[in-house]
Amino acid sequence: MHDIVIQVLGVAGLLALVSFLPPLAARFQMPYTVLLAGVGVALGAVIQTFAGPGKDPLHDFLNSLAELDVSSDVLLHVFLPILLFETALAVDVRRLFEDLGPILLMAVVAVFVCTFAVGYAVNLFTPLPLVACLLLGAIVASTDPAAVIGIFRDLGAPRRLTTLVEGESLLNDAAAIALFTLLLEMLTRTSHGGAAAAAVDFLRDFSGGVVTGYVCGRIVCMLVEPVRNQPMAEITLTVALAYLSYVLADHYVGASGVVATVTSALVIGSVGRTRISPATWGAMEHVWQQLGFWANSMIFLLTAILVPRLLADAGWAEVGLVVVVVLAAFAARAVVLFGLLPVLSWAGLAQKVSNSYKSVMLWGGMRGAVSLTLALAVTENFRVPDKLQSFIAVMVTGFVFVTLFVNGTTLRWLIRLLKLDELTPVERAMRNRALALSTDSIRDRVSAVAQTYEVDGAVKDVMIARYEERLKKIDRDSQEEAKLTDEDRVTIGLVILVNREEELYYAHFSEGVVSRAVMEMLAGRSGRLLDAVKSQGRNGYRAFEEPFIAFSPWMRTASWLQRRFGIHSPLARRLSMRFEVLVAVRTVLRELLAFTRDRLARVLGQEVAFELEGMLVGRLGIVEQALAALKLQYPDYAVVLQSRYVGRAALRLEHAEYRAMHAESIISQEVLTDLERDLEQRRRVLERLPKLDVRFDVAELVRRVPLFAELPAERVATIATLLRAQLALPGETIVRKGERGDAMFFIASGAVEVLVPMLAEPVKLGTGDFFGEMALLSRQRRNADVRALGYCQLLVLDEKDFRRLVQKDADLQSHIQAVAEARRQPTQSSPAVPAVS
Numbered sequence: 001m002h003d004i005v006i007q008v009l010g011v012a013g014l015l016a017l018v019s020f021l022p023p024l025a026a027r028f029q030m031p032y033t034v035l036l037a038g039v040g041v042a043l044g045a046v047i048q049t050f051a052g053p054g055k056d057p058l059h060d061f062l063n064s065l066a067e068l069d070v071s072s073d074v075l076l077h078v079f080l081p082i083l084l085f086e087t088a089l090a091v092d093v094r095r096l097f098e099d100l101g102p103i104l105l106m107a108v109v110a111v112f113v114c115t116f117a118v119g120y121a122v123n124l125f126t127p128l129p130l131v132a133c134l135l136l137g138a139i140v141a142s143t144d145p146a147a148v149i150g151i152f153r154d155l156g157a158p159r160r161l162t163t164l165v166e167g168e169s170l171l172n173d174a175a176a177i178a179l180f181t182l183l184l185e186m187l188t189r190t191s192h193g194g195a196a197a198a199a200v201d202f203l204r205d206f207s208g209g210v211v212t213g214y215v216c217g218r219i220v221c222m223l224v225e226p227v228r229n230q231p232m233a234e235i236t237l238t239v240a241l242a243y244l245s246y247v248l249a250d251h252y253v254g255a256s257g258v259v260a261t262v263t264s265a266l267v268i269g270s271v272g273r274t275r276i277s278p279a280t281w282g283a284m285e286h287v288w289q290q291l292g293f294w295a296n297s298m299i300f301l302l303t304a305i306l307v308p309r310l311l312a313d314a315g316w317a318e319v320g321l322v323v324v325v326v327l328a329a330f331a332a333r334a335v336v337l338f339g340l341l342p343v344l345s346w347a348g349l350a351q352k353v354s355n356s357y358k359s360v361m362l363w364g365g366m367r368g369a370v371s372l373t374l375a376l377a378v379t380e381n382f383r384v385p386d387k388l389q390s391f392i393a394v395m396v397t398g399f400v401f402v403t404l405f406v407n408g409t410t411l412r413w414l415i416r417l418l419k420l421d422e423l424t425p426v427e428r429a430m431r432n433r434a435l436a437l438s439t440d441s442i443r444d445r446v447s448a449v450a451q452t453y454e455v456d457g458a459v460k461d462v463m464i465a466r467y468e469e470r471l472k473k474i475d476r477d478s479q480e481e482a483k484l485t486d487e488d489r490v491t492i493g494l495v496i497l498v499n500r501e502e503e504l505y506y507a508h509f510s511e512g513v514v515s516r517a518v519m520e521m522l523a524g525r526s527g528r529l530l531d532a533v534k535s536q537g538r539n540g541y542r543a544f545e546e547p548f549i550a551f552s553p554w555m556r557t558a559s560w561l562q563r564r565f566g567i568h569s570p571l572a573r574r575l576s577m578r579f580e581v582l583v584a585v586r587t588v589l590r591e592l593l594a595f596t597r598d599r600l601a602r603v604l605g606q607e608v609a610f611e612l613e614g615m616l617v618g619r620l621g622i623v624e625q626a627l628a629a630l631k632l633q634y635p636d637y638a639v640v641l642q643s644r645y646v647g648r649a650a651l652r653l654e655h656a657e658y659r660a661m662h663a664e665s666i667i668s669q670e671v672l673t674d675l676e677r678d679l680e681q682r683r684r685v686l687e688r689l690p691k692l693d694v695r696f697d698v699a700e701l702v703r704r705v706p707l708f709a710e711l712p713a714e715r716v717a718t719i720a721t722l723l724r725a726q727l728a729l730p731g732e733t734i735v736r737k738g739e740r741g742d743a744m745f746f747i748a749s750g751a752v753e754v755l756v757p758m759l760a761e762p763v764k765l766g767t768g769d770f771f772g773e774m775a776l777l778s779r780q781r782r783n784a785d786v787r788a789l790g791y792c793q794l795l796v797l798d799e800k801d802f803r804r805l806v807q808k809d810a811d812l813q814s815h816i817q818a819v820a821e822a823r824r825q826p827t828q829s830s831p832a833v834p835a836v837s
Contacts, residue, residue: 010064014065018036031410033404033408034408039357040303053655069545070303070470072373072377083258084261085261085262085264085265085289088826090290091266092163093270094530095163100343107168107175114140115138116174117328118328119135121327132392138183142173168361173262174209175202180374187384189796204255204422205255205259209257210260212260213265217265218267218271220238220241221271221275238268255573263787296494299369306399311394322394330365366403371402372397397662494538494612498529501589505522505588512649513648513649521581546622551578552574571727592621629791630791659718724796724797726796727791730790734772735785741776741780741799743772746794750791751792
């Protein structure tokens with residue numbers, strides 16, 4: 001029992017020590033990781049000096065740390081999954097994919113270049129075998145973003161630079177560890193095969209890790225549904241995911257556990273936001289930040305404590321070799337950044353990265369926890385000779401601390417020297433406009449607060465005078481700033497609007513108004529819209545107006561299944577989702593119009609706001625037109641869907657009211673739990689999409705066609721047996737020019753346009769018209785494209801049934817032939833109705 005108590009004392013003491021380091025790092029403007037490493041080394045020296053006999057808490061604390069069994073397995077399997085998962089969870093996946101080319105180059109290619117550069121350089125100066133030198137290169141190839149990202153956030157470095165460094169560090173850990181494992185097996189003769197076999201193993205480990213992590217992440221996204229709105233259970237599932245993905249990939253699949261953990265975290269970060277309940281998401285982020293802080297701190301402290309013991313026998317020869325390793329590693333990094341990365345940009349596989357960014361990425365290639373952990377793993381491997389264990393431990397430790405204490409302490413200065421912490425002229429102009437807006441608002445609110453609390457007039461005047469002076473200074477700065485062009489302001493406004501649009505979708509989702517499936521669809525489309533705006537400005541936004549609500553391939557596939565095989569359920573579900581999408585987009589666009597008038601007009605100017613408003617009105621018109629067509633086609637379903645929207649909002653208000661009553665002690669926790677259980681059951685019913693019946697009453701549709709309207713009921717029934725109902729989606733091409741004509745079409749409801757060659761304007765046909773008869777009468781191919789203008793209910797008559805129908809009904813045959821003849825030879829009174837086959 002005494003040993004357990006002493007170990008608990010040691011861990012608790014380290015946690016207490018760690019809690020004081022972040023404010024110290026902020027006070028001295030030092031990267032937290034650098035201070036952590038320094039404290040760890042100092043603590044290791046104190047342990048070596050003062051640990052020994054004693055009964056007081058201080059000696060017990062030092063003795064517990066000296067006897068603490070810090071193995072690489074503990075670091076790799078206990079702390080590393082948490083550290084990797086937390087870092088990957090905070091990454092914006094969309095931004096990561098925007099710069100995937102440079103990130104993969106730095107994360108994979110740079111690891112190999114660094115491994116071979118360091119390996120061959122060390123091999124020149126030592127008698128060690130090349131594989132051992134390459135193993136050292138693989139260990140020091142993994143960068144640690146902790147210190148760099150902390151500096152970036154403090155100085156306000158560009159977002160893209162932060163994404164590049166974060167993405168590189170996430171994936172190069174995986175590449176370095178996979179390469180390290182292969183080289184260690186080759187060194188200890190537990191692996192057979194040459195470079196080709198090693199390359200295959202590497203690809204297998206990497207791809208296997210990606211697949212395992214993706215599958216695990218998606219499974220957890222499904223499992224989180226039954227525990228929705230249970231924060232403790234949802235967060236616990238994500239913690240389990242970090243370890244399960246690592247262990248399953250590493251121990252059972254035989255792939256990279258690091259890659260699996262990173263991939264599963266990226267899945268949760270991108271998909272989980274719509275699966276995990278909105279109330280839990282914020283709490284989960286805070287929990288993971290705390291877990292990541294503990295993991296990073298404990299890895300550094302526990303490994304840094306060992307440094308004095310590892311460096312005890314180091315001499316000047318080792319110092320010289322550390323310099324060789326440093327020079328080789330950074331030279332390899334420079335070759336990739338300034339040599340290979342421009343080639344990638346020139347080939348069009350990546351966006352250009354500026355030289356200032358590359359300089360910071362070069363100098364910011366610091367090493368940390370992963371390198372120290374891998375070095376510790378070598379020292380614990382009994383198959384590695386003792387001399388080589390000591391050599392690798394000294395080299396890695398020296399290299400890590402050179403990068404931390406030299407690069408880490410000067411990186412802030414380099415960022416300021418390159419002026420990467422300064423705003424661009426456009427950003428500065430936006431800052432001044434936003435500051436003027438907020439200052440003006442705050443001045444008015446200060447005056448109102450002073451009046452409410454009856455503050456003396458002199459005090460109120462002093463406070464208002466201060467804000468007046470700030471407004472004058474802002475106005476002076478605005479006069480000196482670079483003038484923004486209208487195009488700049490419009491692009492800035494569109495970026496703000498698209499980001500705000502996505503935020504509003506998530507807000508409606510968190511309120512329970514928008515369903516998860518629709519939220520995922522809208523988030524993906526918002527991401528593509530943002531990419532279009534960034535690359536093409538207003539033209540990109542306008543080009544995306546109709547595609548934003550366009551029919552997806554899944555919708556068209558569902559339509560084809562219904563048309564060809566009479567399978568209705570997929571199309572019904574897709575139409576249901578489309579209805580909800582259109583309602584959500586319309587609601588958000590109206591909110592964006594108010595946002596533009598109230599906020600953006602004061603920041604960007606009335607002229608720009610007017611133009612942004614026009615683009616929003618254009619999109620809103622397209623959405624309302626599509627929604628009106630859908631409502632016209634399915635009026636009953638529109639009523640059901642709107643009632644469910646109101647029902648969800650009512651449940652949310654009801655839940656808030658119950659919570660307020662519980663806070664006021666009107667109802668007990670037991671009563672609240674029972675009420676919430678009832679609310680949850682009702683919410684699940686409302687979340688299920690109502691069924692939409694797209695099956696048609698063919699006889700009813702036949703009666704809508706004027707050609708058949710006067711026929712007796714028994715004749716209509718006979719004709720109905722020959723006709724097949726078909727739903728055409730807006731914009732869908734029903735027949736194409738050059739196709740074999742094997743059917744004609746009657747329009748029961750809706751409208752189509754006929755794109756006839758040599759005619760300037762398409763011919764429009766509406767309810768009661770028919771087309772496609774020419775191909776059947778003349779046995780020729782189609783002479784025009786026919787496209788649906790809205791939702792069209794069509795009656796399709798196959799060629800065989802057409803022959804049978806006109807043979808039985810001479811009047812019908814005569815009418816169809818008369819219309820066909822009129823189309824073939826248009827009169828002066830109807831020149832716009834050509835022959836339609």
